[in-house]
Amino acid sequence: MTDTLYRSQIQPGHDSFAQTLRAEWLKFRTVRGWVIGMVVAALAILALGLGPSAQGSCGTNGPASDCTQPLGPGGEAVTDSFYFAHQPLNGNGTITVRVTSLTGQIPDFSGGAGGSGGPPTRSGLVPWAKAGLIIKASTTQGSAYAAMMVTGGHGVQMQYDYTGDAPGLAGAVSAVSPRWLRLTRSGDTFTGYDSADGAHWTKVGVATLTGLPPTVQGGLFATSPPYWQASGSGTSVTGGASEATGAFDHVSLIGGWPKAEWTGTAIGDAGGPAAGSPGGFQDAAGRFTVSGVGDIAPSVSGAAGLGVTITQTLIGVFAGLIAVAVVGAMFMTAEYRRGLIRVTLAATPGRGRVLAAKAVVIAAVTFAVGLVSSAIVVTVGQRVLRDHGVYVWPVTALTEARVIVGTAAVLAVAAVIALAIGTILRRGAGAVAAVIVVIVLPYLLTVTTPLLPAGPTDWLARVTPAAAFAVQQTLIQYPQVNNAYVPSGGYYPLAPWAGFAVLCGWAAVALALAVWTLNRRDA
Amino acid sequence: MSVLVSASVPQAGQRSAVIRTGAPVSALRAEWTKLRTLAGTWWLLLAVIALTAAVGVGAASAVTCQAAGCGQDPAKVALSGVDLSQAVVAILAVLAISGEYSTGMIRTTLTAMPRRLSVLGAKAVVVAALTLAAGAVGVLAAMLAGRLILPGRGFTRGHGYPSLSLASGPDLRAVAGTVLYLALIALLALGVATAVRDSAVSIGLVLALLYLFPVIASALNPRWSRHLEQIGPMSAGLTIQATAGLRGLPLAPWQGLGVLALWAAGALLAGAAALRLRDA
Numbered sequence: 001m002t003d004t005l006y007r008s009q010i011q012p013g014h015d016s017f018a019q020t021l022r023a024e025w026l027k028f029r030t031v032r033g034w035v036i037g038m039v040v041a042a043l044a045i046l047a048l049g050l051g052p053s054a055q056g057s058c059g060t061n062g063p064a065s066d067c068t069q070p071l072g073p074g075g076e077a078v079t080d081s082f083y084f085a086h087q088p089l090n091g092n093g094t095i096t097v098r099v100t101s102l103t104g105q106i107p108d109f110s111g112g113a114g115g116s117g118g119p120p121t122r123s124g125l126v127p128w129a130k131a132g133l134i135i136k137a138s139t140t141q142g143s144a145y146a147a148m149m150v151t152g153g154h155g156v157q158m159q160y161d162y163t164g165d166a167p168g169l170a171g172a173v174s175a176v177s178p179r180w181l182r183l184t185r186s187g188d189t190f191t192g193y194d195s196a197d198g199a200h201w202t203k204v205g206v207a208t209l210t211g212l213p214p215t216v217q218g219g220l221f222a223t224s225p226p227y228w229q230a231s232g233s234g235t236s237v238t239g240g241a242s243e244a245t246g247a248f249d250h251v252s253l254i255g256g257w258p259k260a261e262w263t264g265t266a267i268g269d270a271g272g273p274a275a276g277s278p279g280g281f282q283d284a285a286g287r288f289t290v291s292g293v294g295d296i297a298p299s300v301s302g303a304a305g306l307g308v309t310i311t312q313t314l315i316g317v318f319a320g321l322i323a324v325a326v327v328g329a330m331f332m333t334a335e336y337r338r339g340l341i342r343v344t345l346a347a348t349p350g351r352g353r354v355l356a357a358k359a360v361v362i363a364a365v366t367f368a369v370g371l372v373s374s375a376i377v378v379t380v381g382q383r384v385l386r387d388h389g390v391y392v393w394p395v396t397a398l399t400e401a402r403v404i405v406g407t408a409a410v411l412a413v414a415a416v417i418a419l420a421i422g423t424i425l426r427r428g429a430g431a432v433a434a435v436i437v438v439i440v441l442p443y444l445l446t447v448t449t450p451l452l453p454a455g456p457t458d459w460l461a462r463v464t465p466a467a468a469f470a471v472q473q474t475l476i477q478y479p480q481v482n483n484a485y486v487p488s489g490g491y492y493p494l495a496p497w498a499g500f501a502v503l504c505g506w507a508a509v510a511l512a513l514a515v516w517t518l519n520r521r522d523a
Numbered sequence: 524m525s526v527l528v529s530a531s532v533p534q535a536g537q538r539s540a541v542i543r544t545g546a547p548v549s550a551l552r553a554e555w556t557k558l559r560t561l562a563g564t565w566w567l568l569l570a571v572i573a574l575t576a577a578v579g580v581g582a583a584s585a586v587t588c589q590a591a592g593c594g595q596d597p598a599k600v601a602l603s604g605v606d607l608s609q610a611v612v613a614i615l616a617v618l619a620i621s622g623e624y625s626t627g628m629i630r631t632t633l634t635a636m637p638r639r640l641s642v643l644g645a646k647a648v649v650v651a652a653l654t655l656a657a658g659a660v661g662v663l664a665a666m667l668a669g670r671l672i673l674p675g676r677g678f679t680r681g682h683g684y685p686s687l688s689l690a691s692g693p694d695l696r697a698v699a700g701t702v703l704y705l706a707l708i709a710l711l712a713l714g715v716a717t718a719v720r721d722s723a724v725s726i727g728l729v730l731a732l733l734y735l736f737p738v739i740a741s742a743l744n745p746r747w748s749r750h751l752e753q754i755g756p757m758s759a760g761l762t763i764q765a766t767a768g769l770r771g772l773p774l775a776p777w778q779g780l781g782v783l784a785l786w787a788a789g790a791l792l793a794g795a796a797a798l799r800l801r802d803a
């Protein structure tokens with residue numbers, strides 16, 4: 001008999017990270033419970049997002065009734081309601097005017113909510129009440145424009161195409177300190193000037209509008225966005241429509257104004273605060289008064305805003321997050337429970353490397369599951385909502401992609417945090433509870449049912465891991481629109497990826513602690 | 524974990540202690556000994572007290588009330604710590620049973636006490652009693668903090684808010700109900716964990732039941748979300764904390780706590796059925 005020495009078939013060589021990664025991936029995919037957990041996460045995201053979640057009234061009172069917002073030249077939803085005293089402008093031209101006053105009516109809540117006719121009104125101006133000059137492609141809502149205006153609280157401004165905004169002279173307008181405004185069209189280029197005396201002019205801004213017809217509409221306008229005030233201890237708002245009235249004289253038209261006759265048109269159908277609304281205009285021998293209600297601005301979703309955002313379809317992510325947190329924590333705690341950790345660490349003595357491999361595996365699997373389910377739920381879910389008559393805010397493809405990828409990334413990082421806490425505590429229950437308490441509970445307290453006033457709520461939405469849900473925000477805060485920009489309205493205090501970075505910071509701290517405890521103690 | 528059976532080793536001619544183990548009292552005693560001798564139990568109970576009180580202090584210091592009728596419920600603010608401490612209560616209750624499964628202790632327990640339902644019953648009594656005790660301390664501390672802090676934040680008699688007091692009916696209901704709320708959460712978690720066995724999955728399920736209902740309700744239209752708030756264990760149960768604006772709530776306070784009690788009873792029934800029907 002000849003003895004043959006046993007030789008392992010495994011090639012000698014470096015113990016590489018790829019091998020550890022493969023070992024961990026093998027462990028993950030062969031435990032049925034974990035695979036089921038991931039399937040549960042995906043199903044929860046899909047079922048809650050695609051279910052009959054909401055029923056709207058869009059389209060029930062005739063085709064496209066109630067729920068359309070005009071779209072601006074940039075494709076964003078806009079508000080375009082104002083009173084317009086206008087005449088056609090053929091080709092190039094300049095309009096100059098002196099504004100001697102800006103006054104208005106706002107709802108008065110000091111005596112309670114008022115009767116059935118709404119609250120009484122009192123004199124006052126909202127900060128972005130505006131009146132001045134505007135040249136607009138047509139009287140259709142959402143068409144391109146450039147405007148020079150005086151405002152209730154922000155001095156002279158030049159605004160164009162809803163999102164453009166440039167400041168001019170500061171201070172309020174009055175009979176003793178009037179404001180002269182001038183707007184010039186030269187082809188597609190519009191230049192705004194202001195002056196305190198009509199002699200010394202300052203350029204405020206230049207705007208280039210695209211797709212203008214040869215004949216546009218130009219003239220005087222006034223409008224006033226809704227008034228609102230914080231009520232309760234700052235957790236909710238009350239408000240109502242307001243009206244602004246501008247008084248103008250010294251109107252001068254130079255260039256291609258063929259008609260020299262004014263037409264009054266109420267653009268949009270914004271309801272005013274009192275009888276006689278929405279607005280009107282009077283011409284008393286060259287002295288004009290224009291009153292209007294509404295706003296010319298990007299549309300924002302307020303506390304009682306219209307419709308929902310695509311984030312609505314991702315409500316199941318919270319159920320999915322709990323499922324991936326359970327799997328993430330067990331991916332480590334199961335090793336301790338079965339004593340497998342001793343085998344694992346004997347095979348791969350680099351303990352940090354084991355943790356890194358586990359983190360990569362759980363993050364990759366969660367990201368893939370999250371990406372597929374969020375992509376389906378966002379694209380199909382918004383169609384379901386629209387079919388149910390719900391207005392869904394339009395977003396660009398890039399924003400939609402960011403919401404989908406960001407949601408998957410949030411799930412992946414949450415799973416890594418669960419893994420790290422599971423390593424620190426070695427107990428599944430504590431790790432899962434910790435992840436849920438630090439991510440879902442702050443979301444509940446900031447977005448769903450804000451208990452605290454805006455200040456502390458804002459702080460919670462900045463520093464807790466729930467800040468990461470900022471990657472799901474699709475609404476934009478505009479400085480030229482006064483609104484209650486709170487997380488419960490869909491406005492997070494941090495920019496999307498900054499919020500995600502907060503979560504990553506928490507994950508980094510948890511991982512560092514996990515490596516430290518893993519190296520320091522016996523397995 | 525170990526069982527310290529109190530009876531000494533039976534001597535010849537003496538009746539064995541084992542004969543008496545079927546009695547409810549010895550089951551209670553065994554469960555009390557098991558839970559008492561785990562270090563984790565006391566840390567978790569301390570955490571329940573500390574979190575209930577500390578979050579209450581934080582919330583009371585954060586709110587403001589500048590004018591009359593500011594729409595806040597001071598009792599709800601002061602007792603908001605249970606939003607967080609209920610998670611710790613759930614951990615405590617889950618570990619009381621799933622700890623036995625993870626160590627195999629459950630086989631010893633069921634050998635010593637073959638009546639499985641009295642084991643579960645004893646665990647329920649011990650866990651609920653500990654939660655009631657810790658909850659009462661934490662909730663009373665939070666209430667006291669609210670009583671001291673809230674008047675300085677504008678919750679004054681002039682604004683329509685007399686200070687929190689156990690002498691006022693609604694405030695007493697909020698305090699007593701919140702303590703009961705925590706005990707019912709413990710029973711709910713115990714029932715779920717008995718049915719599920721694994722601790723991580725159990726706590727995930729319990730916290731999903733608690734926190735997901737309000738999150739999902741926020742995404743639905745008002746009619747549906749009102750229904751969800753009526754059936755969700757956390758949103759329904761916490762209506763017991765309401766002391767103002769009761770008419771606008773989806774449920775009356777005691778009705779809400781009743782909904783949570785139904786959840787707890789259902790979970791315990793499911794746990795009892797699973798414990799009886801399957802192998803340990």
